[in-house]
Amino acid sequence: MDTDELVIETHGLRRRYGSRGKDGFEAVRGLDLAVRRGELFALLGTNGAGKTSTVELLEGLDRPTDGTVRVLGHDPYRERNRVRPRIGVMLQEGGFPSELTVQETARMWSGCTSDPMPLGEALEFVGLTRREKVRVKQLSGGERRRLDLALAVLGRPEVLFLDEPTTGMDAEARHATQRLVGHLRERGTTVLLTTHYLEEAEQLADRLAIMHAGRIVTSGTTDEVTRERPSRIRCTLPPGVERWRLPASLGAGGEGSTVEIRTENLQHTLTELLDWARAQNVPLAQLDARTASLEEAFLDIAGSVNGREPLTVGEAH
Template identity: 70%
Template sequence: MTTDQYVIEAEGLRRTYSGGFEAVTGISFSVARGEIFALLGTNGAGKTSTVELLEGLAAPDSGTVRVLGHDPYRERAAVRPRTGVMLQEGGFPSDLTAAETARMWAGCTSGARPIGEALELVGLERRADVRVKQLSGGERRRLDLALALLGRPEVLFLDEPTTGLDAEGRLDTWELVRTLREGGTTVLLTTHYLEEAESLADRLAIMHKGRVVSTGTPAEVTAARPARIRFVLPEGVAAGRLPLSLRAAADGRRIEIRTHQLQQALEELLRWARESDVRLEELDARTASLEEAFLDIARGAAQDTAQGIAKTETAGV
Protein backbone atom coordinates (compact mmCIF):
# COMPACT_ATOMS: atom_id res chain seq x y z
CA MET A 1 0.00 0.00 0.00
CA THR A 2 1.43 3.39 -0.98
CA THR A 3 1.80 6.29 1.43
CA ASP A 4 -1.02 8.33 -0.16
CA GLN A 5 -3.47 5.54 0.63
CA TYR A 6 -2.92 6.02 4.36
CA VAL A 7 -5.29 8.61 5.79
CA ILE A 8 -3.76 8.53 9.28
CA GLU A 9 -0.04 8.02 9.90
CA ALA A 10 1.67 8.07 13.30
CA GLU A 11 5.42 7.57 13.57
CA GLY A 12 7.38 7.46 16.84
CA LEU A 13 4.73 9.40 18.81
CA ARG A 14 5.58 10.44 22.35
CA ARG A 15 3.55 12.49 24.78
CA THR A 16 4.65 13.44 28.28
CA TYR A 17 2.61 15.26 30.92
CA SER A 18 3.79 17.53 33.70
CA GLY A 19 5.66 15.60 36.34
CA GLY A 20 7.40 13.50 33.70
CA PHE A 21 4.64 10.93 33.15
CA GLU A 22 5.03 9.54 29.62
CA ALA A 23 1.55 8.53 28.43
CA VAL A 24 2.60 7.64 24.88
CA THR A 25 6.01 6.09 24.38
CA GLY A 26 7.08 6.11 20.75
CA ILE A 27 4.19 4.36 19.00
CA SER A 28 3.73 3.94 15.24
CA PHE A 29 0.75 2.80 13.17
CA SER A 30 -1.23 3.77 10.07
CA VAL A 31 -4.86 3.69 8.97
CA ALA A 32 -5.89 3.13 5.36
CA ARG A 33 -8.58 5.09 3.54
CA GLY A 34 -12.05 3.61 4.12
CA GLU A 35 -10.89 1.48 7.04
CA ILE A 36 -12.30 1.06 10.54
CA PHE A 37 -9.35 0.98 12.93
CA ALA A 38 -9.83 0.26 16.65
CA LEU A 39 -7.41 1.44 19.31
CA LEU A 40 -7.73 -0.75 22.39
CA GLY A 41 -6.02 -0.84 25.76
CA THR A 42 -6.35 -1.14 29.49
CA ASN A 43 -7.24 1.93 31.56
CA GLY A 44 -4.33 4.34 31.42
CA ALA A 45 -2.86 2.66 28.34
CA GLY A 46 -2.61 5.97 26.48
CA LYS A 47 -5.50 5.61 24.03
CA THR A 48 -7.13 8.99 24.66
CA SER A 49 -3.75 10.74 24.75
CA THR A 50 -2.95 9.21 21.37
CA VAL A 51 -6.30 10.14 19.84
CA GLU A 52 -5.91 13.74 21.03
CA LEU A 53 -2.61 13.91 19.10
CA LEU A 54 -4.31 12.54 15.98
CA GLU A 55 -7.17 15.02 16.34
CA GLY A 56 -4.73 17.93 16.60
CA LEU A 57 -5.77 18.87 20.13
CA ALA A 58 -2.13 18.70 21.22
CA ALA A 59 1.29 18.42 19.63
CA PRO A 60 3.48 15.35 20.27
CA ASP A 61 6.67 15.84 22.26
CA SER A 62 8.40 13.91 19.48
CA GLY A 63 7.43 11.92 16.42
CA THR A 64 5.11 12.86 13.58
CA VAL A 65 1.38 12.74 12.88
CA ARG A 66 -0.25 13.06 9.48
CA VAL A 67 -4.01 13.12 8.89
CA LEU A 68 -5.06 13.47 5.25
CA GLY A 69 -1.45 14.34 4.51
CA HIS A 70 -1.28 17.24 7.00
CA ASP A 71 -0.03 17.87 10.51
CA PRO A 72 -3.37 18.09 12.41
CA TYR A 73 -1.94 20.45 15.05
CA ARG A 74 0.09 22.88 12.94
CA GLU A 75 -2.15 22.68 9.86
CA ARG A 76 -5.45 22.55 11.71
CA ALA A 77 -7.26 24.72 9.16
CA ALA A 78 -6.55 22.15 6.44
CA VAL A 79 -7.57 19.14 8.53
CA ARG A 80 -10.42 20.17 10.83
CA PRO A 81 -13.12 20.78 8.15
CA ARG A 82 -12.56 17.24 6.81
CA THR A 83 -12.74 15.41 10.14
CA GLY A 84 -15.45 14.62 12.68
CA VAL A 85 -14.71 14.17 16.36
CA MET A 86 -16.83 12.46 19.00
CA LEU A 87 -15.27 12.99 22.43
CA GLN A 88 -15.98 10.89 25.51
CA GLU A 89 -18.12 13.74 26.86
CA GLY A 90 -19.80 16.47 24.82
CA GLY A 91 -20.49 19.11 27.47
CA PHE A 92 -23.52 20.64 25.74
CA PRO A 93 -25.57 23.54 27.18
CA SER A 94 -28.27 21.73 29.13
CA ASP A 95 -31.11 24.16 28.37
CA LEU A 96 -30.81 23.90 24.59
CA THR A 97 -32.85 21.31 22.72
CA ALA A 98 -31.18 18.62 20.65
CA ALA A 99 -32.07 20.50 17.45
CA GLU A 100 -30.83 23.85 18.84
CA THR A 101 -27.57 22.22 19.88
CA ALA A 102 -27.10 20.73 16.42
CA ARG A 103 -28.00 24.07 14.79
CA MET A 104 -25.44 25.89 16.95
CA TRP A 105 -22.79 23.33 16.01
CA ALA A 106 -23.72 23.51 12.32
CA GLY A 107 -23.02 27.24 12.41
CA CYS A 108 -19.38 26.40 13.12
CA THR A 109 -19.19 23.62 10.51
CA SER A 110 -18.33 24.01 6.83
CA GLY A 111 -20.86 22.42 4.48
CA ALA A 112 -23.01 21.05 7.31
CA ARG A 113 -25.68 18.53 6.40
CA PRO A 114 -29.31 19.42 7.32
CA ILE A 115 -30.02 19.23 11.07
CA GLY A 116 -32.93 16.85 10.63
CA GLU A 117 -30.79 14.48 8.56
CA ALA A 118 -28.05 14.39 11.21
CA LEU A 119 -30.52 13.65 13.99
CA GLU A 120 -32.25 11.00 11.91
CA LEU A 121 -28.94 9.22 11.27
CA VAL A 122 -28.60 8.58 15.01
CA GLY A 123 -32.28 7.96 15.75
CA LEU A 124 -33.00 11.27 17.51
CA GLU A 125 -35.45 12.79 15.01
CA ARG A 126 -38.34 12.35 17.46
CA ARG A 127 -36.33 13.91 20.29
CA ALA A 128 -35.30 17.03 18.39
CA ASP A 129 -37.32 19.39 20.64
CA VAL A 130 -36.23 17.81 23.93
CA ARG A 131 -33.77 19.75 26.08
CA VAL A 132 -30.33 18.20 26.49
CA LYS A 133 -30.77 17.92 30.25
CA GLN A 134 -33.86 15.76 29.67
CA LEU A 135 -32.11 13.35 27.31
CA SER A 136 -30.90 10.03 28.70
CA GLY A 137 -27.17 9.32 28.83
CA GLY A 138 -27.46 7.14 25.75
CA GLU A 139 -29.39 9.84 23.86
CA ARG A 140 -26.69 12.39 24.69
CA ARG A 141 -24.11 10.01 23.21
CA ARG A 142 -26.24 9.81 20.07
CA LEU A 143 -26.30 13.59 19.94
CA ASP A 144 -22.49 13.60 20.26
CA LEU A 145 -22.34 11.34 17.22
CA ALA A 146 -24.81 13.45 15.25
CA LEU A 147 -22.63 16.54 15.72
CA ALA A 148 -19.52 14.61 14.67
CA LEU A 149 -21.32 13.69 11.43
CA LEU A 150 -22.63 17.17 10.59
CA GLY A 151 -19.71 18.05 8.32
CA ARG A 152 -19.83 14.80 6.30
CA PRO A 153 -16.30 13.94 7.51
CA GLU A 154 -13.73 12.02 5.51
CA VAL A 155 -12.14 10.91 8.78
CA LEU A 156 -14.20 10.21 11.89
CA PHE A 157 -12.70 9.90 15.39
CA LEU A 158 -14.95 8.07 17.87
CA ASP A 159 -13.83 7.96 21.51
CA GLU A 160 -15.91 5.31 23.33
CA PRO A 161 -18.91 5.90 21.01
CA THR A 162 -21.37 3.43 22.56
CA THR A 163 -20.76 4.03 26.26
CA GLY A 164 -24.16 4.43 27.94
CA LEU A 165 -26.14 2.97 25.04
CA ASP A 166 -28.47 0.02 25.50
CA ALA A 167 -28.01 -3.12 23.40
CA GLU A 168 -30.31 -1.90 20.62
CA GLY A 169 -28.63 1.50 20.49
CA ARG A 170 -25.20 -0.12 20.34
CA LEU A 171 -26.20 -2.33 17.41
CA ASP A 172 -27.75 0.65 15.60
CA THR A 173 -24.52 2.61 16.04
CA TRP A 174 -22.48 -0.31 14.72
CA GLU A 175 -24.65 -0.45 11.63
CA LEU A 176 -24.27 3.30 11.10
CA VAL A 177 -20.48 3.06 11.39
CA ARG A 178 -20.43 0.26 8.81
CA THR A 179 -22.59 2.36 6.49
CA LEU A 180 -20.20 5.28 6.85
CA ARG A 181 -17.26 3.02 5.97
CA GLU A 182 -19.11 1.78 2.88
CA GLY A 183 -19.49 5.43 1.88
CA GLY A 184 -15.72 5.93 2.09
CA THR A 185 -15.36 7.41 5.59
CA THR A 186 -12.27 6.35 7.52
CA VAL A 187 -13.06 5.62 11.18
CA LEU A 188 -10.71 5.44 14.14
CA LEU A 189 -12.40 4.40 17.37
CA THR A 190 -11.47 3.60 20.93
CA THR A 191 -13.67 1.25 22.90
CA HIS A 192 -13.73 -0.84 26.06
CA TYR A 193 -16.21 -3.21 24.42
CA LEU A 194 -14.02 -5.87 22.83
CA GLU A 195 -17.03 -7.40 21.10
CA GLU A 196 -17.50 -4.02 19.43
CA ALA A 197 -13.93 -3.96 18.14
CA GLU A 198 -14.15 -7.57 16.98
CA SER A 199 -17.38 -6.87 15.11
CA LEU A 200 -16.43 -3.54 13.53
CA ALA A 201 -12.69 -3.23 13.09
CA ASP A 202 -10.84 -4.08 9.89
CA ARG A 203 -7.62 -3.75 11.89
CA LEU A 204 -6.75 -2.85 15.46
CA ALA A 205 -3.89 -1.99 17.79
CA ILE A 206 -3.70 -2.91 21.47
CA MET A 207 -1.91 -0.48 23.77
CA HIS A 208 -0.43 -1.09 27.22
CA LYS A 209 1.36 1.53 29.30
CA GLY A 210 1.82 3.85 26.34
CA ARG A 211 3.10 1.21 23.90
CA VAL A 212 1.49 -0.68 21.03
CA VAL A 213 1.94 -4.34 22.01
CA SER A 214 -0.09 -5.99 19.23
CA THR A 215 -1.55 -4.97 15.90
CA GLY A 216 -3.32 -6.61 12.96
CA THR A 217 -6.77 -7.79 11.97
CA PRO A 218 -8.92 -9.23 14.77
CA ALA A 219 -8.30 -12.69 13.27
CA GLU A 220 -4.53 -12.14 13.21
CA VAL A 221 -4.48 -10.95 16.82
CA THR A 222 -6.46 -13.96 18.03
CA ALA A 223 -4.80 -16.56 15.77
CA ALA A 224 -1.85 -17.14 18.09
CA ARG A 225 -4.16 -17.94 21.02
CA PRO A 226 -5.46 -21.49 21.45
CA ALA A 227 -9.06 -22.48 20.90
CA ARG A 228 -10.88 -24.19 23.78
CA ILE A 229 -13.26 -27.08 24.26
CA ARG A 230 -15.27 -27.30 27.48
CA PHE A 231 -17.65 -29.99 28.71
CA VAL A 232 -18.81 -31.87 31.79
CA LEU A 233 -18.22 -35.61 32.18
CA PRO A 234 -21.01 -37.82 33.53
CA GLU A 235 -20.88 -39.11 37.09
CA GLY A 236 -18.53 -42.06 37.41
CA VAL A 237 -16.43 -41.21 34.32
CA ALA A 238 -12.93 -40.19 35.38
CA ALA A 239 -11.01 -37.49 33.49
CA GLY A 240 -8.13 -39.95 33.31
CA ARG A 241 -10.05 -41.95 30.69
CA LEU A 242 -9.72 -39.12 28.16
CA PRO A 243 -7.07 -39.59 25.44
CA LEU A 244 -3.71 -38.28 26.65
CA SER A 245 -3.21 -36.49 23.35
CA LEU A 246 -6.00 -34.04 24.24
CA ARG A 247 -4.08 -32.70 27.26
CA ALA A 248 -7.23 -31.93 29.19
CA ALA A 249 -7.35 -29.90 32.40
CA ALA A 250 -9.92 -31.09 34.93
CA ASP A 251 -11.77 -29.35 37.73
CA GLY A 252 -13.83 -32.16 39.12
CA ARG A 253 -16.17 -33.22 36.32
CA ARG A 254 -15.59 -30.02 34.37
CA ILE A 255 -13.02 -30.39 31.61
CA GLU A 256 -11.21 -27.82 29.48
CA ILE A 257 -9.01 -28.57 26.49
CA ARG A 258 -6.90 -25.86 24.85
CA THR A 259 -5.62 -26.51 21.37
CA HIS A 260 -4.34 -24.86 18.19
CA GLN A 261 -6.01 -27.65 16.16
CA LEU A 262 -9.67 -27.22 17.10
CA GLN A 263 -11.23 -29.42 14.42
CA GLN A 264 -8.73 -32.25 14.94
CA ALA A 265 -9.10 -32.19 18.74
CA LEU A 266 -12.90 -32.03 18.56
CA GLU A 267 -13.03 -34.95 16.13
CA GLU A 268 -10.81 -37.01 18.45
CA LEU A 269 -12.92 -36.12 21.49
CA LEU A 270 -16.21 -37.00 19.80
CA ARG A 271 -14.79 -40.25 18.47
CA TRP A 272 -13.64 -41.21 21.99
CA ALA A 273 -17.05 -40.28 23.44
CA ARG A 274 -18.86 -42.40 20.85
CA GLU A 275 -16.59 -45.41 21.27
CA SER A 276 -16.73 -45.14 25.08
CA ASP A 277 -20.50 -44.54 25.12
CA VAL A 278 -20.00 -41.31 27.09
CA ARG A 279 -22.36 -38.34 26.82
CA LEU A 280 -20.53 -34.99 27.00
CA GLU A 281 -22.70 -32.49 28.85
CA GLU A 282 -22.57 -28.71 28.22
CA LEU A 283 -20.21 -29.23 25.28
CA ASP A 284 -18.86 -25.91 23.99
CA ALA A 285 -16.08 -25.48 21.41
CA ARG A 286 -14.86 -22.15 20.08
CA THR A 287 -11.84 -20.32 18.76
CA ALA A 288 -10.13 -17.73 20.93
CA SER A 289 -12.05 -14.48 21.27
CA LEU A 290 -10.56 -11.01 21.04
CA GLU A 291 -11.32 -10.63 24.75
CA GLU A 292 -9.18 -13.67 25.58
CA ALA A 293 -6.38 -12.44 23.33
CA PHE A 294 -6.60 -8.95 24.84
CA LEU A 295 -6.36 -10.28 28.40
CA ASP A 296 -3.44 -12.56 27.50
CA ILE A 297 -1.60 -9.70 25.81
CA ALA A 298 -2.26 -7.33 28.72
CA ARG A 299 -1.04 -9.90 31.27
CA GLY A 300 2.04 -10.65 29.20
CA ALA A 301 2.87 -6.99 28.76
CA ALA A 302 2.42 -6.40 32.50
CA GLN A 303 4.75 -9.31 33.32
CA ASP A 304 7.37 -8.02 30.88
CA THR A 305 7.18 -4.58 32.50
CA ALA A 306 7.52 -6.05 35.99
CA GLN A 307 10.51 -8.18 34.95
CA GLY A 308 12.13 -5.16 33.35
CA ILE A 309 11.74 -3.14 36.55
CA ALA A 310 13.14 -6.01 38.60
CA LYS A 311 16.19 -6.31 36.33
CA THR A 312 16.80 -2.57 36.53
CA GLU A 313 16.57 -2.58 40.31
CA THR A 314 18.89 -5.59 40.53
CA ALA A 315 21.40 -3.96 38.22
CA GLY A 316 21.39 -0.88 40.37
CA VAL A 317 22.22 -2.79 43.57
Protein backbone atom coordinates in the same frame (compact mmCIF):
# COMPACT_ATOMS: atom_id res chain seq x y z
CA MET B 1 -10.89 6.68 -4.11
CA ASP B 2 -7.35 5.54 -3.41
CA THR B 3 -7.87 2.95 -0.69
CA ASP B 4 -4.10 2.54 -0.27
CA GLU B 5 -3.68 6.17 0.75
CA LEU B 6 -2.71 6.57 4.39
CA VAL B 7 -4.88 9.20 6.04
CA ILE B 8 -3.62 8.58 9.59
CA GLU B 9 0.04 7.84 10.19
CA THR B 10 2.29 8.00 13.25
CA HIS B 11 5.95 7.14 13.78
CA GLY B 12 7.58 6.82 17.17
CA LEU B 13 4.72 8.73 18.79
CA ARG B 14 5.21 9.53 22.48
CA ARG B 15 3.18 11.44 25.04
CA ARG B 16 4.49 12.16 28.52
CA TYR B 17 2.65 13.80 31.38
CA GLY B 18 4.74 15.70 33.91
CA SER B 19 8.53 15.85 34.11
CA ARG B 20 11.00 13.36 32.71
CA GLY B 21 11.91 12.27 36.22
CA LYS B 22 10.24 9.72 38.44
CA ASP B 23 7.21 11.98 38.88
CA GLY B 24 6.39 11.90 35.16
CA PHE B 25 4.34 9.32 33.29
CA GLU B 26 4.72 8.25 29.67
CA ALA B 27 1.26 7.27 28.42
CA VAL B 28 2.24 6.63 24.77
CA ARG B 29 5.59 4.97 24.14
CA GLY B 30 6.85 4.97 20.56
CA LEU B 31 3.62 4.25 18.70
CA ASP B 32 3.61 3.38 14.98
CA LEU B 33 0.16 3.42 13.41
CA ALA B 34 -1.23 3.52 9.86
CA VAL B 35 -4.88 3.80 8.79
CA ARG B 36 -5.90 3.73 5.12
CA ARG B 37 -8.56 5.84 3.46
CA GLY B 38 -12.07 4.39 3.79
CA GLU B 39 -11.02 2.00 6.55
CA LEU B 40 -12.73 1.47 9.88
CA PHE B 41 -9.94 0.96 12.38
CA ALA B 42 -10.57 0.02 16.03
CA LEU B 43 -8.07 0.96 18.72
CA LEU B 44 -8.46 -1.25 21.78
CA GLY B 45 -6.62 -1.18 25.05
CA THR B 46 -6.33 -2.52 28.56
CA ASN B 47 -6.83 -0.17 31.51
CA GLY B 48 -4.36 2.71 31.23
CA ALA B 49 -3.12 1.50 27.83
CA GLY B 50 -2.94 5.01 26.38
CA LYS B 51 -5.53 4.80 23.65
CA THR B 52 -7.37 7.98 24.65
CA SER B 53 -4.05 9.83 24.93
CA THR B 54 -3.21 8.57 21.43
CA VAL B 55 -6.53 9.68 19.95
CA GLU B 56 -6.15 13.16 21.47
CA LEU B 57 -2.83 13.52 19.64
CA LEU B 58 -4.44 12.37 16.38
CA GLU B 59 -7.23 14.90 16.85
CA GLY B 60 -4.72 17.70 17.36
CA LEU B 61 -5.79 18.44 20.93
CA ASP B 62 -2.19 18.34 22.13
CA ARG B 63 1.33 18.11 20.70
CA PRO B 64 3.31 14.88 21.06
CA THR B 65 6.30 14.74 23.37
CA ASP B 66 8.21 13.06 20.55
CA GLY B 67 7.60 11.40 17.20
CA THR B 68 5.43 12.44 14.29
CA VAL B 69 1.71 12.31 13.55
CA ARG B 70 -0.01 13.04 10.25
CA VAL B 71 -3.73 13.19 9.51
CA LEU B 72 -4.67 13.76 5.87
CA GLY B 73 -1.02 14.54 5.27
CA HIS B 74 -0.75 17.31 7.86
CA ASP B 75 0.31 17.73 11.47
CA PRO B 76 -3.08 17.98 13.25
CA TYR B 77 -1.68 20.23 16.00
CA ARG B 78 0.58 22.60 14.07
CA GLU B 79 -1.63 22.69 10.97
CA ARG B 80 -4.97 22.57 12.76
CA ASN B 81 -6.63 24.98 10.34
CA ARG B 82 -5.93 22.57 7.47
CA VAL B 83 -7.05 19.44 9.31
CA ARG B 84 -9.95 20.42 11.57
CA PRO B 85 -12.48 21.28 8.79
CA ARG B 86 -11.96 17.81 7.30
CA ILE B 87 -12.39 15.69 10.45
CA GLY B 88 -15.20 14.92 12.86
CA VAL B 89 -14.68 14.21 16.55
CA MET B 90 -16.99 12.45 18.97
CA LEU B 91 -15.54 12.75 22.46
CA GLN B 92 -16.43 10.52 25.39
CA GLU B 93 -18.54 13.34 26.82
CA GLY B 94 -20.09 16.15 24.79
CA GLY B 95 -20.72 18.70 27.53
CA PHE B 96 -23.65 20.43 25.82
CA PRO B 97 -25.56 23.31 27.48
CA SER B 98 -28.36 21.47 29.25
CA GLU B 99 -31.02 24.16 28.69
CA LEU B 100 -30.72 24.17 24.89
CA THR B 101 -32.92 21.92 22.80
CA VAL B 102 -31.52 19.32 20.44
CA GLN B 103 -32.26 21.58 17.47
CA GLU B 104 -30.69 24.65 19.13
CA THR B 105 -27.58 22.66 20.02
CA ALA B 106 -27.23 21.40 16.45
CA ARG B 107 -27.78 24.90 15.05
CA MET B 108 -25.13 26.34 17.36
CA TRP B 109 -22.65 23.67 16.30
CA SER B 110 -23.56 24.14 12.64
CA GLY B 111 -22.55 27.80 12.90
CA CYS B 112 -19.03 26.70 13.85
CA THR B 113 -18.75 24.13 11.07
CA SER B 114 -17.43 24.54 7.53
CA ASP B 115 -20.01 23.57 4.90
CA PRO B 116 -22.38 21.74 7.28
CA MET B 117 -25.06 19.38 6.09
CA PRO B 118 -28.69 20.43 6.72
CA LEU B 119 -29.61 20.07 10.39
CA GLY B 120 -32.64 17.94 9.58
CA GLU B 121 -30.49 15.49 7.66
CA ALA B 122 -28.00 15.15 10.52
CA LEU B 123 -30.71 14.60 13.14
CA GLU B 124 -32.59 12.17 10.91
CA PHE B 125 -29.37 10.20 10.38
CA VAL B 126 -29.12 9.48 14.12
CA GLY B 127 -32.87 9.12 14.72
CA LEU B 128 -33.40 12.31 16.74
CA THR B 129 -35.86 14.12 14.44
CA ARG B 130 -38.77 13.58 16.82
CA ARG B 131 -36.67 14.80 19.76
CA GLU B 132 -35.45 18.05 18.21
CA LYS B 133 -37.60 20.23 20.51
CA VAL B 134 -36.48 18.42 23.66
CA ARG B 135 -33.94 20.03 25.99
CA VAL B 136 -30.58 18.30 26.24
CA LYS B 137 -31.03 17.72 29.98
CA GLN B 138 -34.15 15.67 29.22
CA LEU B 139 -32.39 13.27 26.86
CA SER B 140 -31.39 9.80 27.93
CA GLY B 141 -27.72 8.90 28.03
CA GLY B 142 -28.03 7.02 24.75
CA GLU B 143 -29.80 9.94 23.07
CA ARG B 144 -27.05 12.31 24.15
CA ARG B 145 -24.49 10.00 22.55
CA ARG B 146 -26.52 10.03 19.33
CA LEU B 147 -26.54 13.83 19.47
CA ASP B 148 -22.75 13.68 19.87
CA LEU B 149 -22.60 11.57 16.71
CA ALA B 150 -24.90 13.92 14.77
CA LEU B 151 -22.63 16.87 15.52
CA ALA B 152 -19.51 14.86 14.69
CA VAL B 153 -20.80 14.11 11.18
CA LEU B 154 -22.37 17.54 10.60
CA GLY B 155 -19.40 18.74 8.57
CA ARG B 156 -19.30 15.65 6.31
CA PRO B 157 -15.86 14.64 7.64
CA GLU B 158 -13.35 12.67 5.62
CA VAL B 159 -11.97 11.23 8.86
CA LEU B 160 -14.15 10.55 11.90
CA PHE B 161 -12.80 9.90 15.41
CA LEU B 162 -15.24 8.07 17.67
CA ASP B 163 -14.14 7.74 21.31
CA GLU B 164 -16.34 5.14 23.04
CA PRO B 165 -19.38 6.06 20.90
CA THR B 166 -21.83 3.56 22.41
CA THR B 167 -21.00 3.98 26.10
CA GLY B 168 -24.17 4.58 28.11
CA MET B 169 -26.47 3.09 25.49
CA ASP B 170 -28.79 0.14 25.96
CA ALA B 171 -28.38 -2.84 23.65
CA GLU B 172 -30.95 -1.61 21.09
CA ALA B 173 -29.42 1.87 20.85
CA ARG B 174 -25.92 0.40 20.68
CA HIS B 175 -26.85 -1.80 17.72
CA ALA B 176 -28.53 1.12 15.97
CA THR B 177 -25.42 3.27 16.41
CA GLN B 178 -23.22 0.47 15.14
CA ARG B 179 -25.36 0.34 11.99
CA LEU B 180 -24.94 4.11 11.56
CA VAL B 181 -21.18 3.80 11.86
CA GLY B 182 -21.27 1.03 9.26
CA HIS B 183 -23.22 3.34 6.90
CA LEU B 184 -20.57 6.05 7.34
CA ARG B 185 -17.86 3.60 6.36
CA GLU B 186 -19.86 2.57 3.29
CA ARG B 187 -19.97 6.24 2.28
CA GLY B 188 -16.18 6.29 2.27
CA THR B 189 -15.56 7.97 5.62
CA THR B 190 -12.39 6.82 7.35
CA VAL B 191 -13.29 5.94 10.95
CA LEU B 192 -11.00 5.47 13.93
CA LEU B 193 -12.96 3.94 16.78
CA THR B 194 -12.09 3.29 20.41
CA THR B 195 -14.35 0.97 22.33
CA HIS B 196 -14.33 -1.38 25.29
CA TYR B 197 -17.04 -3.52 23.66
CA LEU B 198 -14.89 -6.12 21.94
CA GLU B 199 -17.80 -7.57 19.95
CA GLU B 200 -18.35 -4.07 18.56
CA ALA B 201 -14.80 -3.95 17.24
CA GLU B 202 -15.09 -7.51 15.94
CA GLN B 203 -18.25 -6.69 13.97
CA LEU B 204 -17.29 -3.27 12.62
CA ALA B 205 -13.54 -3.03 12.16
CA ASP B 206 -11.63 -3.76 8.97
CA ARG B 207 -8.49 -3.81 11.12
CA LEU B 208 -7.71 -3.25 14.77
CA ALA B 209 -4.85 -2.78 17.18
CA ILE B 210 -4.57 -3.73 20.84
CA MET B 211 -2.57 -1.38 23.07
CA HIS B 212 -0.97 -2.21 26.39
CA ALA B 213 1.20 0.07 28.54
CA GLY B 214 1.46 2.71 25.82
CA ARG B 215 2.47 0.37 23.00
CA ILE B 216 0.69 -1.59 20.27
CA VAL B 217 1.08 -5.26 21.12
CA THR B 218 -0.68 -6.69 18.07
CA SER B 219 -2.60 -5.43 15.05
CA GLY B 220 -4.31 -6.68 11.91
CA THR B 221 -7.70 -8.07 10.97
CA THR B 222 -9.67 -9.92 13.64
CA ASP B 223 -8.66 -13.22 12.01
CA GLU B 224 -5.00 -12.24 12.01
CA VAL B 225 -5.10 -11.19 15.66
CA THR B 226 -6.88 -14.35 16.82
CA ARG B 227 -5.12 -16.80 14.49
CA GLU B 228 -2.07 -17.05 16.73
CA ARG B 229 -4.18 -17.89 19.77
CA PRO B 230 -5.14 -21.50 20.57
CA SER B 231 -8.66 -22.82 20.10
CA ARG B 232 -10.58 -23.99 23.16
CA ILE B 233 -12.68 -27.03 24.03
CA ARG B 234 -14.75 -27.20 27.20
CA CYS B 235 -16.98 -29.94 28.56
CA THR B 236 -18.18 -31.48 31.83
CA LEU B 237 -17.45 -35.08 32.82
CA PRO B 238 -20.16 -37.18 34.51
CA PRO B 239 -19.86 -38.16 38.20
CA GLY B 240 -17.33 -40.92 38.77
CA VAL B 241 -15.22 -40.09 35.70
CA GLU B 242 -11.95 -38.41 36.66
CA ARG B 243 -10.10 -36.04 34.36
CA TRP B 244 -6.91 -38.15 34.52
CA ARG B 245 -8.68 -40.82 32.46
CA LEU B 246 -8.58 -38.57 29.40
CA PRO B 247 -5.74 -39.22 26.92
CA ALA B 248 -2.59 -37.43 28.09
CA SER B 249 -2.09 -36.13 24.53
CA LEU B 250 -5.09 -33.81 25.02
CA GLY B 251 -3.32 -31.86 27.76
CA ALA B 252 -6.63 -31.39 29.54
CA GLY B 253 -6.90 -28.94 32.41
CA GLY B 254 -9.78 -27.52 34.39
CA GLU B 255 -11.32 -27.72 37.83
CA GLY B 256 -13.53 -30.40 39.33
CA SER B 257 -15.59 -32.08 36.64
CA THR B 258 -15.01 -29.26 34.16
CA VAL B 259 -12.48 -29.95 31.40
CA GLU B 260 -10.71 -27.29 29.37
CA ILE B 261 -8.39 -28.08 26.47
CA ARG B 262 -6.30 -25.60 24.48
CA THR B 263 -5.22 -26.70 21.02
CA GLU B 264 -3.59 -25.45 17.84
CA ASN B 265 -5.56 -28.01 15.79
CA LEU B 266 -9.21 -27.84 16.82
CA GLN B 267 -10.54 -30.47 14.42
CA HIS B 268 -7.88 -33.07 15.29
CA THR B 269 -8.15 -32.55 19.06
CA LEU B 270 -11.95 -32.54 19.10
CA THR B 271 -12.03 -35.74 17.06
CA GLU B 272 -9.64 -37.40 19.52
CA LEU B 273 -11.78 -36.32 22.48
CA LEU B 274 -15.02 -37.56 20.88
CA ASP B 275 -13.45 -40.87 19.83
CA TRP B 276 -12.31 -41.42 23.42
CA ALA B 277 -15.74 -40.54 24.81
CA ARG B 278 -17.45 -42.97 22.44
CA ALA B 279 -15.00 -45.78 23.15
CA GLN B 280 -15.36 -45.27 26.93
CA ASN B 281 -19.13 -44.65 26.72
CA VAL B 282 -18.69 -41.34 28.54
CA PRO B 283 -21.30 -38.62 27.88
CA LEU B 284 -19.76 -35.15 27.65
CA ALA B 285 -22.11 -32.48 28.94
CA GLN B 286 -21.97 -28.78 27.97
CA LEU B 287 -19.56 -29.53 25.15
CA ASP B 288 -18.31 -26.30 23.59
CA ALA B 289 -15.57 -26.06 20.95
CA ARG B 290 -14.53 -22.82 19.31
CA THR B 291 -11.66 -20.97 17.75
CA ALA B 292 -10.16 -18.10 19.73
CA SER B 293 -12.33 -15.01 20.00
CA LEU B 294 -11.13 -11.44 20.06
CA GLU B 295 -12.03 -11.32 23.75
CA GLU B 296 -9.82 -14.32 24.48
CA ALA B 297 -6.96 -12.81 22.50
CA PHE B 298 -7.41 -9.52 24.35
CA LEU B 299 -7.43 -11.11 27.80
CA ASP B 300 -4.48 -13.32 26.88
CA ILE B 301 -2.50 -10.22 25.92
CA ALA B 302 -3.63 -8.38 29.05
CA GLY B 303 -2.48 -11.22 31.25
CA SER B 304 0.78 -12.12 29.54
CA VAL B 305 2.49 -8.87 28.51
CA ASN B 306 5.36 -8.14 30.86
CA GLY B 307 4.25 -10.98 33.10
CA ARG B 308 1.47 -8.94 34.64
CA GLU B 309 -1.78 -10.23 36.06
CA PRO B 310 -4.76 -10.18 33.67
CA LEU B 311 -6.43 -6.80 33.35
CA THR B 312 -10.04 -6.04 32.56
CA VAL B 313 -11.33 -4.45 29.41
CA GLY B 314 -11.88 -0.76 30.02
CA GLU B 315 -10.98 2.84 29.63
CA ALA B 316 -7.49 4.03 28.79
CA HIS B 317 -6.27 7.47 29.72
